[in-house]
Amino acid sequence: MNTDIDLILNKAALEHFLTEKEILRLLELKDFSALTCAADSVRQKYLGDEVHLRALIEFSNYCGQNCVYCGLRRDNRVLERYRIEPDEIIELAKKAKSYGYKTIVLQSGEDRYYSVEKLVKIISEIKKSDMALTLRIGEKTYEEYKAFRDAGADRYLLRIETTDEELYAKYDPGMSLSNRKQCLENIKKLGYETGSGIIVGLPGQTLQSIAKDILYLKSIPVDMAGIGPFIYNPDTPVYCGKTQNLEFKTRLKEFEKNNFETSLKVMAVLRLLMPDINIPATTAMETLNPQGRIIALQSGANVVMPNATEGERRKQYAIYPGKICISDTPAKCSFCITNKIKSIGRTVSQHQGFHKKAINKEYI
Secondary structure (H helix, E strand, C coil): CCHHHHHHHHHHHHHCCHHHHHHHHHHCCCHHHHHHHHHHHHHHHHCCCEEEEEEEEEEECCHHHHHHHCCCCCCCCCCCCCCCCHHCCCCHHHHHHHHHCCCCEEEEECCCCCCHHHHHHHHHHCCCCEEEEEEEECCCHHHHHHHHHHCCCCEEEEECEECCCHHHHHHCCCCCCCHHHHHHHHHHHHHCEEEEEECCCCCCCCHHHHHHHHHHHHHHHCCCCEECCCCCCCCCCCCCCCCHHHHHHHHHHHHHHHHHHHHHHHHHHHHCCCCCCCCCCCCHHHHHHHCCCHHHHHHCCCCCEEECCCCCHHHHHCCCCCCCCCCCCHHHHHHHHHHHHHCCCCEEEECCCCCCCCCCCCCC
């Protein structure tokens, strides 16, 4: 290993701090096995070998936003839309508990059909089952976030996607990066465990931009960081014109492989810089690589979010194509991922997996 990389990794593992230039150096690595190994060691030191499972309920694929890369975007006329009514969402959560899950993640597009009153009812009822509850339902007002928090919601996930102003404006039309950041500030202020994250591999994104994203997540500081590789969706404008392009199709696999590997590097750097936070091995990772979640768990991740949605809705929540396990039942997903976790010598946690800060000072 290069001496400068050795020094950077040692510094990161001991001090949990790197400059933007040092982060960029790690992201540029072609052989990054030492990086993921260092991240896995830090994960084991601070968090042990437990993996936390979160049951994901995707309760609506309607969205009022029009992000040009997302299959749920408002103007996608191809997608078959669905909504799950509050009582059924509550029942799905109860079923998830019966499978052994300790945490529910409620996820949807930004769907105004679900009023504050409806969501408060859902949250309150689920919390009666003594489960941790995470919301991932997009940008809301301070008052709405407060109502959900008062009802018992424990965590909130809101990906920043990118901190690059130009990229954000290009891919999230009609939205504001400053408002996104304000939402995260409000979530943090209200006492939620705060989750954010980025998309890795957006066309036009640079490694320097990603390095800045990492430092932003550290500055919040987040309690959870979700890193998702970008996957082209043919039903979105960002894919427009590429469908019949043979050169593009030829290069697509290499593009996806690069996004997968860069995502692993980003996860590993985040683990080194924020040693005790929760980092999921995302579904998108396994969509690009059959062993993606296992590889991610061996590169610093400590959380998996199996799908607890039932029936056709699993297919219809089509942010990107090729999503894994869309024909499986929630029970099968729980059984499958549990066995995979055990196969690498890790254990499924029997706790709700709140962020246990292992160092008694705020990250520098």
